[in-house]
Amino acid sequence: MKVEFYKHSIEQRDIDSVIEVLNSLFLTTGEVVADFEARFSRYLGCRYTVGVTSCTAALHLSLLACGIGPGDEVITTPMTFIASANAVLYAGAKPVFVDVERETGNINAALIEGAVTPRTKAVLPVHLYGQMCDMRSIRKIADKHHLAVIEDSAHAIEAARDGVKPGQLGDAACFSFYATKNITSGEGGAVVTNSEDMAEKLKKLRLHGMSKGASDRYSKRYEHWDMEMLGWKYNMSNIQAALLLNQLERIEDNWQRRESICRTYEDAFESNPHISLPEVLPDSKSARHLFTIQVSPDRRDDVLRQLQERGVGVAVNFRAVHLLTFYRQTFGYKRGMFAVAERIGDSTITLPLYPKLTDEEVRYVTQMVKEVTAEPDRA
Ligand SMILES: Cc1ncc(COP(=O)(O)O)c(C=O)c1O
Numbered sequence: 001m002k003v004e005f006y007k008h009s010i011e012q013r014d015i016d017s018v019i020e021v022l023n024s025l026f027l028t029t030g031e032v033v034a035d036f037e038a039r040f041s042r043y044l045g046c047r048y049t050v051g052v053t054s055c056t057a058a059l060h061l062s063l064l065a066c067g068i069g070p071g072d073e074v075i076t077t078p079m080t081f082i083a084s085a086n087a088v089l090y091a092g093a094k095p096v097f098v099d100v101e102r103e104t105g106n107i108n109a110a111l112i113e114g115a116v117t118p119r120t121k122a123v124l125p126v127h128l129y130g131q132m133c134d135m136r137s138i139r140k141i142a143d144k145h146h147l148a149v150i151e152d153s154a155h156a157i158e159a160a161r162d163g164v165k166p167g168q169l170g171d172a173a174c175f176s177f178y179a180t181k182n183i184t185s186g187e188g189g190a191v192v193t194n195s196e197d198m199a200e201k202l203k204k205l206r207l208h209g210m211s212k213g214a215s216d217r218y219s220k221r222y223e224h225w226d227m228e229m230l231g232w233k234y235n236m237s238n239i240q241a242a243l244l245l246n247q248l249e250r251i252e253d254n255w256q257r258r259e260s261i262c263r264t265y266e267d268a269f270e271s272n273p274h275i276s277l278p279e280v281l282p283d284s285k286s287a288r289h290l291f292t293i294q295v296s297p298d299r300r301d302d303v304l305r306q307l308q309e310r311g312v313g314v315a316v317n318f319r320a321v322h323l324l325t326f327y328r329q330t331f332g333y334k335r336g337m338f339a340v341a342e343r344i345g346d347s348t349i350t351l352p353l354y355p356k357l358t359d360e361e362v363r364y365v366t367q368m369v370k371e372v373t374a375e376p377d378r379a
Pocket of ligand 1: 053054055056057080081083084126152154155175176177178188189
């Protein structure tokens with residue numbers, strides 16, 4: 001049997017919406033983007049959404065909109081995809097890592113204050129695998145030190161914790177609609193915020209700092225536009241938005257299916273002495289973006305290889321960012337500096353998780369994981 005690591009859930013009606021846009025006059029940022037933005041804001045219970053081309057762009061622009069630049073420091077986690085830390089570098093600032101919680105892999109809020117310096121301007125928590133960080137604590141620390149909070153919510157559209165959703169306590173929350181995300185336009189992203197000022201800045205920053213978008217320029221009487229600040233070219237197109245619109249309507253059904261698959265995996269692995277699992281905390285709804293197991297670091301790569309040989313699609317989310325060559329060389333990071341993140345990075349394996357996964361495929365994956373983790377190392 002071959003179980004793909006990921007299959008998207010695009011349906012005919014999503015394709016029809018795209019065709020409708022392709023048959024229309026306006027392909028770039030216009031009414032369809034505005035419609036998606038309004039619906040996404042409503043789903044999250046936030047006031048504004050600004051559609052962009054990726055979560056990386058969303059993070060970059062949010063940092064700029066918070067006034068972060070050269071000489072500033074941003075506290076973040078080494079247990080993430082490189083985009084979270086790279087965006088800080090794009091803004092000209094320095095990412096400062098603190099270690100993560102053993103149970104969840106999320107940034108350890110208790111360590112943040114110890115990393116604050118006079119240069120610190122923001123905290124950038126990442127809601128790992130779909131479970132939110134301790135946003136109430138993070139907001140308190142940020143307020144005490146006058147820091148912005150920018151949430152990397154790439155994994156966490158459907159998440160909630162302690163009654164809070166992404167974007168509700170942060171100054172901005174950044175989402176990804178990359179090919180394997182819970183809703184997808186192949187590539188795409190958005191920033192959600194409750195601040196009108198921030199939303200206005202983001203709208204300009206996503207399009208070269210121009211005072212008017214293409215739709216404003218075309219649809220109304222022609223008025224000259226101005227360039228008010230240096231912006232980027234990160235605007236979401238009507239084509240991307242059309243693909244996303246209907247997926248929002250199915251988001252909870254798809255979450256239910258992933259939740260059920262995760263419960264099956266958890267039941268199958270809970271008592272396995274070779275496997276440990278990240279915890280979903282009480283009062284936390286995980287968006288269930290990625291399902292990961294942890295095995296002994298000296299067996300991890302062998303288990304990965306053997307699962308692949310048996311037709312199970314796997315990935316590693318993530319090896320700790322500070323140990324990647326660029327970060328080691330640029331900032332002098334060494335093994336031992338963030339021990340919990342390193343341990344997770346050395347032992348984690350991501351299994352297939354998506355609504356189209358069949359019960360038979362889930363059974364096959366659990367069976368293969370059981371067999372492979374029980375075997376002694378063949379290497
Ligand atoms: C935690 C996290 N942050 C940011 C990103 C970047 O998203 P994008 O590919 O939309 O730029 C990803 C992508 O996988 C991610 O996993």
